[in-house]
Amino acid sequence: MAEIMKGNHAIAEAAVRAGVTFYAGYPITPSSEIMEYLSGRLPELGRVFIQAESEVAGITMVMGAAACGVRALTASSGPGISLKQEGISCISDEELSCVVINVARYGNGLGTLFSSQCDYLRETRGGGNGDYRCIVLCPESVQEAVDLMALAYELSEKYRIVSTLLTEGALGQMMEPCVLPEFIDPPKVSWGFDGKYSYKKVGIFDRNPYQEGIDLRKKHECIKENEQRFETIDVEDADYVFVAYGLPARSVKGAIKELQAEGHKVGLIRLITAWPFPEKAFSVVNSHVKGFISVEASATGQVVEDVALYSKKSGFGHVPAYCLLNIYGIPAIRDTKENFKKIIAGEIKEVF
Amino acid sequence: MKEVIFAGLGGQGVLTIGLIMAEIANHRGDNTTWVPSYGSAMRGGMANCTVKYGKEIIYNPAQEACDILLAMHEQALSFFEEKMNSGGIIVYNSDIISKDKIRRTDVQCIGVPCASLAEKIGNPRGANIIMTGMLLKASGDFTEEEGLAGMNAMFAKKGKTKFEAQNSIAFKTGYDFPGN
Numbered sequence: 001m002a003e004i005m006k007g008n009h010a011i012a013e014a015a016v017r018a019g020v021t022f023y024a025g026y027p028i029t030p031s032s033e034i035m036e037y038l039s040g041r042l043p044e045l046g047r048v049f050i051q052a053e054s055e056v057a058g059i060t061m062v063m064g065a066a067a068c069g070v071r072a073l074t075a076s077s078g079p080g081i082s083l084k085q086e087g088i089s090c091i092s093d094e095e096l097s098c099v100v101i102n103v104a105r106y107g108n109g110l111g112t113l114f115s116s117q118c119d120y121l122r123e124t125r126g127g128g129n130g131d132y133r134c135i136v137l138c139p140e141s142v143q144e145a146v147d148l149m150a151l152a153y154e155l156s157e158k159y160r161i162v163s164t165l166l167t168e169g170a171l172g173q174m175m176e177p178c179v180l181p182e183f184i185d186p187p188k189v190s191w192g193f194d195g196k197y198s199y200k201k202v203g204i205f206d207r208n209p210y211q212e213g214i215d216l217r218k219k220h221e222c223i224k225e226n227e228q229r230f231e232t233i234d235v236e237d238a239d240y241v242f243v244a245y246g247l248p249a250r251s252v253k254g255a256i257k258e259l260q261a262e263g264h265k266v267g268l269i270r271l272i273t274a275w276p277f278p279e280k281a282f283s284v285v286n287s288h289v290k291g292f293i294s295v296e297a298s299a300t301g302q303v304v305e306d307v308a309l310y311s312k313k314s315g316f317g318h319v320p321a322y323c324l325l326n327i328y329g330i331p332a333i334r335d336t337k338e339n340f341k342k343i344i345a346g347e348i349k350e351v352f
Numbered sequence: 353m354k355e356v357i358f359a360g361l362g363g364q365g366v367l368t369i370g371l372i373m374a375e376i377a378n379h380r381g382d383n384t385t386w387v388p389s390y391g392s393a394m395r396g397g398m399a400n401c402t403v404k405y406g407k408e409i410i411y412n413p414a415q416e417a418c419d420i421l422l423a424m425h426e427q428a429l430s431f432f433e434e435k436m437n438s439g440g441i442i443v444y445n446s447d448i449i450s451k452d453k454i455r456r457t458d459v460q461c462i463g464v465p466c467a468s469l470a471e472k473i474g475n476p477r478g479a480n481i482i483m484t485g486m487l488l489k490a491s492g493d494f495t496e497e498e499g500l501a502g503m504n505a506m507f508a509k510k511g512k513t514k515f516e517a518q519n520s521i522a523f524k525t526g527y528d529f530p531g532n
Contacts, residue, residue, distance in 0.1 A: 001379075001381075002378065004378050004384070173388055174388070175385070175387075176385045176410075253409075254411025257411070329414060332412065332415075332416050334416060
């Protein structure tokens with residue numbers, strides 16, 4: 001039988017089972033239960049847990065563990081992830097692999113404790129200085145969060161890139177039944193320290209940044225081609241296609257079911273990877289679609305920018321992109337339905 | 353699918369009552385979600401959680417409009433009764449809330465003096481388990497056996513089987529309380 005687990009605890013146990021050998025981080029609501037759980041669980045298994053003196057120290061320790069070739073993890077929330085950007089950028093530069101979990105909360109600066117999706121642009125654009133991206137995975141349920149954890153490491157090691165599990169406060173705090181994966185023995189990676197300085201990217205000498213730039217671009221193109229993940233619902237004959245991720249996407253599914261029962265032709269593209277953005281999902285959308293509607297827990301509209309860009313790329317440049325902004329929390333099904341009716345009545349204008 | 357809000361002051365055990373209900377629903381194979389209000393609240397501040405359960409897929413685990421409200425404190429009652437569906441059920445702690453504080457007239461109200469009952473059965477900390485029993489009965493969705501099996505399985509998982517007998521008595525006290 002599936003066990004009821006708190007999202008953060010389930011994610012932490014899934015990380016243990018995915019072979020995480022090293023955790024370092026600094027607590028912050030609403031992510032703290034991840035490290036609280038690991039503080040007991042990792043030492044119990046003879047693995048390493050460190051409560052670092054700061055976020056910067058935590059991610060830098062993760063960099064060290066990643067350089068040794070072990071599965072390393074850190075978790076935080078919005079402001080804490082900001083502090084970790086120096087390390088994330090360095091890990092990306094050195095083409096090491098690790099997973100960063102962002103249990104997102106709303107607001108600028110220190111922000112609030114409300115569940116939110118306000119870090120979408122930061123997470124999908126790299127986040128730190130430089131010219132890199134992280135693979136961003138976005139679960140809609142505790143089960144999916146658990147299922148994505150091993151994949152996050154597989155992708156991170158396959159492409160030697162940072163994987164981000166982008167979850168949200170409400171998913172970290174809520175409980176629901178889930179089935180945990182089996183324990184896996186992660187494969188040995190080729191780039192771990194061997195004492196001979198045979199991996200030149202850890203360091204600043206003997207490097208050719210121009211060639212590295214070309215290689216990085218090729219890597220990104222390869223990831224975009226091969227690693228888009230998404231779910232679609234009834235987009236083939238929809239007049240309006242919702243686009244969303246995480247818990248808001250799950251709530252939109254409920255709205256779609258009710259709107260369809262009322263006779264509206266609506267569908268959904270749910271992002272599972274936010275980067276690479278699942279542009280392939282647009283190729284199966286009804287060619288006569290009347291509008292795309294981003295539903296997101298942000299104040300200013302972030303996902304809608306990608307919706308406009310990628311719908312244009314897929315030949316829907318003339319189709320309006322609307323945005324329903326919940327700011328924080330999970331949009332209620334009734335609100336999504338009401339706002340949809342305002343869109344078709346022309347009362348809510350398109351963003352792009 | 354039913355939506356239940358559990359609301360009271362921090363320390364009254366409302367988050368636990370919600371969790372027991374979710375565990376019972378899961379134990380018999382329902383879909384279920386438990387979402388707490390969280391933040392910088394502490395003992396004495398307002399606390400609440402939302403549980404949904406049923407055979408259907410639960411799309412939005414957060415509050416929409418509740419079918420059942422458990423109010424352990426007057427503040428919680430006045431805040432959440434407006435968010436109820438018509439025809440819903442309010443189960444309230446009649447030790448500290450008087451019935452005339454309930455403004456809604458289109459819902460069923462069940463007062464339970466849970467703290468007094470807990471004293472009476474010699475288990476003063478069992479008030480929230482008594483409320484759990486009453487809630488499950490009032491919902492009309494759970495038999496007493498399903499409730500006891502799910503609750504005891506939950507405490508067993510936490511390694512707290514030594515309280516099973518007294519928890520079961522508290523649960524039955526709530527389930528069998530007249531007014532259901």
